[in-house]
Amino acid sequence: VEGDSIPLPQGETKVPMTVRVVVPDGVDFKRYEGVIRIKTAAPDDQVSAGAVSISLGAQVDIDLTVIDKEIKDFKVRKISLPDLNEGHKVGWLYFPGKIRFGMTLENTGNVNVAPSEVSFHIYDATGKVLLEEVSHTNRIKRVEPFATDDVIAELPVHLKAGSYIARYQIKNGDDIKQEGELTLSVLPYGSLQVAGYGFMGLSLSHKASIILPLLALLLLIGAGLYARRSSRALKKT
Structure with a gap:
């Protein structure tokens, strides 16, 4: 209090x-x-x-x-893993589902702190077959010294609707602050009214398929403008 x-x-x-x-x-x-x-x-x-x-x-x-020393440390007081929608396709682009892994952190150090990495190893329902390894993609909110606050780690998942076993790790540098096993429920797309991943969730190849054509178009426009100005300059001379 x-x-x-x-x-x-x-x-x-x-x-x-x-x-x-x-x-x-x-x-x-x-x-x-x-x-x-x-x-x-x-x-x-x-x-x-x-x-x-x-x-x-x-x-x-x-x-x-x-x-005169910075102490970056925290305790994980509570975690939560709500259900999520599976990913979906728009044209040739695949937008993955978004895990929103909740953590209640107590900062036991003397500077603002957040987990350096939150990772999931996702297995089939038996827990024997590894299907996917993912790490958080967002910037996790930092907790002030001696305060306790709720933070969210967002992780992409490319699996179809179903029930899976997720083994998680919460790291502070090289130190594993907490690890454990949870049930991950992926629902059919549209089951939940929550926002999934946008452009940042796309794979590198899909990002490139959008960025490269745009860059090529900008180069063509720039080359056209340069040629037009050069032509006008020649006519004046």
Whole structure:
């Protein structure tokens, strides 16, 4: 729980709190000591006129060390893998299905962080035949230091509708933060009203089949304009 005021539900004896220390620019790299004072009080709307309200307090001693080192680390608190539509063709172009792999990350370092790689090894329903290996294609949102947030990794899948076994890995550099096995459900195209991949999901050959003709057309237009200007210049001379 974060904020200037932390509610303690009735009947509870404790509540989690996150304390974030913002280090000023230019401070010395050394050890610092201090205290955190915590005061309890009833909400203003629950104190009757003329009543006596007793406030309890506590003091927490803190010991901090300011260092000149970046720590990039996180914990994976929760994951989710919703169903997805299978890919589809438009003309000769194949747009793959899009896996939206949800992760709840807790940043345990001191700089913004996100997984360096999220990969899936997808097998048939028996889990014995490897059908596809894919890695995330999007820029995963970074989580601020000491914060917990939900992020999404998007991965392309080129398999037909069906049920598959997906073995995933979430990496932080060379360190595998979490790995496991999930059931991946691919539904017939159009079953879900969610957006799939656009141009970025196309294979390299399909991207080239669009980009190269456009480049050729631009070159022809440029050559035509250059020839036209050259012809006019010759006529003037």
